[in-house]
Amino acid sequence: EAGVAQSPRYKIIEKRQSVAFWCNPISGHATLYWYQQILGQGPKLLIQFQNNGVVDDSQLPKDRFSAERLKGVDSTLKIQPAKLEDSAVYLCASSTSPRGAQETQYFGPGTRLLVL
């Protein structure tokens, strides 16, 4: 079974530029998550999708971050404009359902973003 795919793996941009990350979840997983992992910290949930609908985006900085999952499969996370403090690893995860007791989230390799 193929895992969660993410691209690019690394990205370096200057502040105020825009950047986009792509994620393809495990086949058949209805729920997709985007996390931000700042160096030295645990991952923090940015947004959660159930199919193509947003379940939770309470911690997404909506003035600069946006995400979509138009066809309920792959997803794109965008930052525009980027700030220095956005430097982090952006992790995508997927699971079969958001509320099942057996839910396990499976993570992709992440995209490491450096904002100069």
Added chain:
Amino acid sequence: AQSVAQPEDQVNVAEGNPLTVKCTYSVSGNPYLFWYVQYPNRGLQFLLKYITGDNLVKGSYGFEAEFNKSQTSFHLKKPSALVSDSALYFCAVRDGDSSYKLIFGSGTRLLVRP
């Protein structure tokens, strides 16, 4: 609100010795607890989880964890450490009664010496 604490930034152990990585949690409902491992430049890999039932949970790569409700702990253990176990370990909790959010601890770096 739910939270997770990993009190040790780093754990050092000699190869072949037992290892323990500590985790304590706080939730208002029933806790669902998870351990993940992260190798350099890799995403998080699932190790094991506790949902209900036996307090001792066995997972991947010989790891196990013990759920202790009275101490609100879920410590990760392995009887004999390998150098290849050196990595960053994250504990996470979800409040099974009221929330679907997975909250992560800050991580513990495990260093196994040859």
